[in-house]
Amino acid sequence: MAGAVDWAFAERVATRISARGHVVDDYALRSMEDDFEVMTPQAEKLVGEETGLWSLQGEARSRMVTRPEWIRANIASFQRLLSPVIGKLDDMSDGPLGTMTRRFAGAEVGAVLGWMSTRVLGQYDLLLTEDENPEDQDIVYYVGPNVLALERRHGFRSDQFRLWLALHETTHRAQFTGVPWLRDHFVSLVNQTLDSVDPDPTRMFEIVKDVVEARRNGHDPLADGGLPALIAGPEQKIVLDKIGGMMSLLEGHGDVTMDRAGLGIVTDAEIFASTLRARRDSAKGVTRIVQRLVGLEAKINQYAAGEAFIAHIEERGGGPKVIDHAWENAESLPSLDEIKDPDLWLNRVMHVGSEPAAVS
Secondary structure, eight states: OOSSHHHHHHHHHHHHHTTTOOOOHHHHHHHHHHHHHHHHEEEEHHHHHHHOOOOOOSOOOOEEOOHHHHHHHHHHHHHHHHHHHHHHTTTSSSSHHHHHHHHHHHHHHHHHHHHHHTOOOOOEEOOOOSSSGGSSSEEEEEHHHHHHHHHHHHHHHHHHHHHHHHHHHHHHHHHHHTTTHHHHHHHHHHHHHHTTTTOOOOOHHHHHHHHHHHHHTTTTTTTTTHHHHHHHHHHHHHHHHHHHHHHHHHHHHHHHHHHHHHHTTTTTTHHHHHHHHHHTOOOOOOHHHHHHTHHHHHHHHHHHHHHHHHHHHHHHSSGGGGGGGSOOOOGGGGOHHHHHSSHHHIIIIIOSSSSOOOOO
């Protein structure tokens, strides 16, 4: 098998892990599928009215999936995403040692995907390729068993919770398909990161040594993005900071929009938000370790950082429409430093001083 990962083995590992605690209720899941088919375009309309972002790709399409189906969809996305770097690793994949390396990589990928498949509720698949079936792309996924389990565990009203989820995911679709340049910009940043990947295995030994030294000095080197951030070289770190700033903005914007677009309609939104926030923050033991290693803890922090950024720029920059400046071009997106210090972004993009601007 060419390439650096045994993808078939990854899928088998992930599927086996995903079976733990899997809810099977065919009647309830069929009803949920019908709900999402109606609620996804409804949510998209509410998001467009709130943000002014309307998809240039037509109406949103939903697909309710099982955990194994979500795993297969994400493996397909990974293969598309990683195709630029696979060639660099092919030379290391020959012979018995190469087979063992691919199997080990497959086990790692499978373990992460299997664990994530038990947690994820919804996802917008933003990766598009011309050589694949359009019907299998640009889809809003909902992992039915996970949604159903959460609803039952916390006694959520299903009609409210499902629309609330749809609002968040269709906000992401509105961002990537309503801002004409954003998807290509994101993919270009990912490609820049992959193009500079160094396949030298001795790099891993250097990383382990750096981690041990950092821990001796009281620093947690995994806190800022997990292993991906540690493996990155100087050029990759610059790009990862750009991606981090952009994703913090998009996640924060997603959370703010879902609450505002559903105002007066999703009356239980505050309950849902506090429950999911507690769910994100409650990871312990192995779950917490996995989150740190793969960078999910940093991603979780993006929600809060992005929301705080938006709250600040709205207060000082003139209200909810100030975020529209971020959609003007790639240079207008906030960097990671600007997410942490929103006044830097306001001063750069809008030339706003230290005093709050009047709300128009």
